[in-house]
Amino acid sequence: MPPARTSLFAAPPAHPSQSGRRRMVTALALAPLAACQAPRPPLRVGSIVFPGYEFLFLARELELLDPRELRPIEMSSSVDVLRALAVGQLEAAQLTLDETVSARAEGLALSLLAVLDVSAGADVVMARPAIRRPEDLRGRRIGVEQGATGAVLLGAMLHAHGLRVDEVIKVPVSLNSSADVFEREHLDAVVTAEPWATQLAERGAHRLYDSRATPGLIVDVLAMRPDVLQQRPDSTRTLVAALFRARELHQRAPAVTAPLMAPRLQVRPAEVAKVFDGLELPNVTRNHELLKPGGVVQQGAERLQTFMVEQRLLRRAAPLADLIDTRFLPAA
Structure with a gap:
């Protein structure tokens, strides 16, 4: 099991032995990501351990995220992530679509910024x-x-x-x-x-x-509080870009990135590829297709909410017209 964080606000541990590997992969990047312009608290992104969420932490390992600007926070359960969002201990999170819909139904405003993966057997x-x-x-x-x-x-x-x-x-x-x-x-x-x-x-x-x-029922997404989108648009754009950059680098150099991902995924480096079996990992172009107005994700969220109310997993439905915000996706 991965070690638990000692504090929700603790800085991520360093991995000195992997510094050479980080430098090697970071050199593959096409351009440096934007740095923080002024002192301010980091934007905190909550996540459980799950293969589709791992590219956030890979971005941290590759130093694609400035820890003064963006900080991934590992938590033990999605319930804990949602609670932390509700009380202001997180600004954003990696969640499933149903968790995002549930949060909105309970009065926690969240905007969906990107599709991380679509479950097809995972x-x-x-x-x-x-x-x-x-x-x-x-x-x-x-x-x-x-x-x-x-x-x-x-x-x-x-x-x-x-x-x-x-x-x-x-x-x-x-x-x-x-x-x-x-x-x-x-x-x-x-x-x-x-x-x-x-x-x-x-x-x-x-x-x-x-x-x-249940095709299309389980979709993992990056979600953020709308007030943070207004206050931190540059940080948000950097976060989304870093996720797709880390995924691209993993596709280009899996032998280098797999050892960075293996400890958190609780597998050997040679087994990292297998944990992504059953997951579709949509790239930027596919994200634009999935998230277009009235598209697959919008329709899926509406069907999912209806199903959850019928199954008494939700007490009530909430408006979903403003669920998706694609302004921070890189150009297709």
């Missing part, structure tokens, strides 16, 4: 060998992170197979503890994602249901 329900069909979960114990993507995926699976939520026993787990809790609590199934799904498969669990059955 989010999964893993089960013990005796559980062969979703219907076998009736009356069984299922680990799931409440108020997050896991609850949405579980709800979709149960709905598709004629089960009600009250016909299963939900056990709260965080995503990064899902594999350990599955074993420790002797759960019958757990909603998880990579790299924990691979860890569970190595222990004998099997894939019962995944996001391939």
Whole structure:
């Protein structure tokens, strides 16, 4: 497991042994990113550990982010990220689309700036060998992170197979503890994602249901408070550019970037490529297509909100007309 931060506001630890690797990859960059122009608190971006979110931290390792201007903050669960956003301890976050929609429904204004990934099998329900069909979960114990993507995926699976939520026993787990809790609590199934799904498969669990059955339902995004967009447009533009720059550098030099990503993803460098299986990683051009007015993401958010209200995952719906803000995307 990656070490926990000692403080929400602590500076990220240095990795002296990787300084040469950083210099090597940074040299691939086409131009330096804009530096902070005046002393001010850094813009804090919250995130859990997840492959689709890793390019933010890779950007930090490659020194594409000025820590005086932008600071990634690793947190243990998406619920913690949303709480920190709500109380002003974060200005932005890497979240799923359903988490962003949920936050808006609860009165936390967030704008969607970029699509980080689209799940096509990366989010999964893993089960013990005796559980062969979703219907076998009736009356069984299922680990799931409440108020997050896991609850949405579980709800979709149960709905598709004629089960009600009250016909299963939900056990709260965080995503990064899902594999350990599955074993420790002797759960019958757990909603998880990579790299924990691979860890569970190595222990004998099997894939019962995944996001391939729900295309477009699970999308990861970069979201920010609208007041911060107005106050920090330059920092926001730098953040979005750094994410796409880090992704590009990883595609160009994976042998160099994989060792930087492996420790946080809890895998060996040679296994980094595998953790991205089941994820579509849209580039800038694809982002413009996905985020156009009335496009895939806008329609998906509206369908998702309707589904979540029907499944009682949301108490009420919220207007979504102003959800997406593409002003900070690099040119296609």
